[in-house]
Amino acid sequence: xTGIPDASTPDALIREAxxxxxxxxxxxxxxxxxxxxxxxxGLAESxxxxxxxxxxxxxxxxxxxxxxxxxxxxxxxxxxAHLNRSVIYTDxxxxxxxxxxxxxxxxxxxxxxxxxxxxxxxxCEDFGRREEAxxxxxxxxxxxxxxxxxxxxxxxxxTRGTAKTTLVAQLKDAISDPAASAAERANLGFALGRLxxxxxxxxxxxxxxxxxxxxxxxxxxxxxxxxDRAQHHAFIDRLIVGGMAAQQAPASExxxxxxxxxxxxxxxxxxxxxxxxxACAGVxxxxxxxxxxxxxxxxxxxxxxxxxxxSAERLGALRKRYxxxxxxxxxxxxxxxxxxxxxxxxxGLIKSLFPDAxxxxxxxxxxxxxxxxxxxxxDQQMTYALDLIDIGHYFAxxxxxxxHWKADFAADIFDFDYDALVRDPPATLQRLYTFxxxxxxxxxPRIAETVGAIxxxxxxxxxxxxxxxxxxxxxxxxxxxxxxxDYLGGVLPT
Numbered sequence: 001x002t003g004i005p006d007a008s009t010p011d012a013l014i015r016e017a018x019x020x021x022x023x024x025x026x027x028x029x030x031x032x033x034x035x036x037x038x039x040x041x042g043l044a045e046s047x048x049x050x051x052x053x054x055x056x057x058x059x060x061x062x063x064x065x066x067x068x069x070x071x072x073x074x075x076x077x078x079x080x081a082h083l084n085r086s087v088i089y090t091d092x093x094x095x096x097x098x099x100x101x102x103x104x105x106x107x108x109x110x111x112x113x114x115x116x117x118x119x120x121x122x123x124c125e126d127f128g129r130r131e132e133a134x135x136x137x138x139x140x141x142x143x144x145x146x147x148x149x150x151x152x153x154x155x156x157x158x159t160r161g162t163a164k165t166t167l168v169a170q171l172k173d174a175i176s177d178p179a180a181s182a183a184e185r186a187n188l189g190f191a192l193g194r195l196x197x198x199x200x201x202x203x204x205x206x207x208x209x210x211x212x213x214x215x216x217x218x219x220x221x222x223x224x225x226x227x228d229r230a231q232h233h234a235f236i237d238r239l240i241v242g243g244m245a246a247q248q249a250p251a252s253e254x255x256x257x258x259x260x261x262x263x264x265x266x267x268x269x270x271x272x273x274x275x276x277x278x279a280c281a282g283v284x285x286x287x288x289x290x291x292x293x294x295x296x297x298x299x300x301x302x303x304x305x306x307x308x309x310x311s312a313e314r315l316g317a318l319r320k321r322y323x324x325x326x327x328x329x330x331x332x333x334x335x336x337x338x339x340x341x342x343x344x345x346x347x348g349l350i351k352s353l354f355p356d357a358x359x360x361x362x363x364x365x366x367x368x369x370x371x372x373x374x375x376x377x378x379d380q381q382m383t384y385a386l387d388l389i390d391i392g393h394y395f396a397x398x399x400x401x402x403x404h405w406k407a408d409f410a411a412d413i414f415d416f417d418y419d420a421l422v423r424d425p426p427a428t429l430q431r432l433y434t435f436x437x438x439x440x441x442x443x444x445p446r447i448a449e450t451v452g453a454i455x456x457x458x459x460x461x462x463x464x465x466x467x468x469x470x471x472x473x474x475x476x477x478x479x480x481x482x483x484x485x486d487y488l489g490g491v492l493p494t
Contacts, residue, residue, distance in 0.1 A: 010040040029053050044073035048081060060092050079113045082106035086119060094329060114140055148174050148184040155191035160198045168195055182219035186212050190377040202476045209375050213386045220380035227383040227390040236397045238304055240404045243348035245307040248355050249315035256327045261350055262339035264362035265398055267372035269418035273362050274339040279445030280438050284330035288340045291325050319353045347405040358436055364418035366488055367474035367481055370395055388484045396491040419471045
């Protein structure tokens with residue numbers, strides 16, 4: 001018969017794959033593209049689309065291979081394939097040299113490819129290569145003065161007393177530019193606040209940060225989304241009642257590194273703590289693993305109710321998968337740190353997976369901590385971070401949950417106080433090392449000489465000697481923090 005479309009032709013399969021992708025049916029879309037490419041292996045764009053889906057599915061080696069097949073088949077805009085390969089290498093596989101190679105390949109093809117220039121600048125920042133990063137951002141701005149992301153990053157890299165006098169005016173002009181999106185105004189506003197804070201113009205700095213948080217809220221996927229205090233309070237109640245599995249993973253003698261969990265509020269010193277530990281022989285910095293939050297949001301949903309039904313065998317399998325993630329960071333290290341701050345929510349799960357786990361709980365002055373969160377451009381999904389009293393509520397709930405975990409696991413949770421550290425580094429570090437069973441050599445590690453890639457907002461701070469300018473910072477903002485101080489005074493135990 002003629003005139004009847006053949007559903008097995010490559011064109012029909014491509015349409016089917018595209019529709020499955022649009023519906024976010026990732027495994028089925030991957031299978032559809034596989035069927036397309038089995039029939040027509042020269043379709044470069046289909047290899048590229050398959051790679052995107054494989055990356056979404058966290059099948060990173062397969063994604064890298066698919067991007068390479070797209071390049072081999074002559075994909076249009078090959079620089080984008082190199083860019084995406086670099087993201088996989090640096091964000092997921094921690095192969096930073098490979099990531100840099102891919103970015104330079106992209107720029108060899110298209111020297112004006114701004115995303116690759118931005119990512120290369122960011123990679124230079126991760127490794128402390130300040131001058132190179134600044135030159136890359138200047139290179140972008142020379143060609144695109146209205147590349148607001150490059151301008152914000154350039155401003156954020158200025159050290160105290162080095163910023164050009166015109167930079168504040170540039171940031172203010174960019175924020176008021178009608179072409180700037182809400183996300184761009186947020187980036188620029190946080191950079192402006194930082195420069196004004198460095199200059200001691202605290203009232204103006206707070207106003208800039210307030211505007212930046214408002215712009216950040218407006219840029220969220222669901223603009224206007226608010227932190228639900230009652231809902232979060234109820235979630236903490238559920239964790240206190242059922243945040244621990246009924247069983248524990250069986251003991252394992254498997255080779256490989258053991259985890260050191262570092263958690264607490266964001267901006268409480270977790271990055272510095274990790275780098276101090278990573279300076280010890282046998283300890284590797286793992287950074288912020290997303291394993292536990294990803295597990296909680298997918299396989300263990302609804303959480304924590306799902307914990308009640310977890311068998312010891314299932315917990316053992318999850319522990320094995322997590323351990324494989326540690327080994328990918330550094331297979332020969334004795335210990336690997338996981339410094340995902342909000343893992344404090346999952347300490348019950350951690351102790352179910354690793355009954356002997358040691359947890360370093362980073363703490364600092366509540367007002368300083370809350371202010372530092374308000375002054376940081378966090379993901380808008382963390383809706384509490386956009387309002388000072390919401391931050392205060394979240395902080396109080398975190399303290400309530402930590403009191404519960406400490407009641408259950410007092411011997412395995414160590415409060416590592418940032419303020420105590422900057423006042424008396426040797427004594428504070430010795431207590432930490434003793435808790436973890438690490439050798440204390442009596443010397444404060446010289447982090448700047450040993451640190452590798454740091455992919456957090458504290459990347460530049462931790463490369464500097466220990467300093468106390470962030471301890472007690474809230475005193476500069478006493479009028480703006482009066483309401484928060486009163487609120488915390490009423491909800492935190494004395």
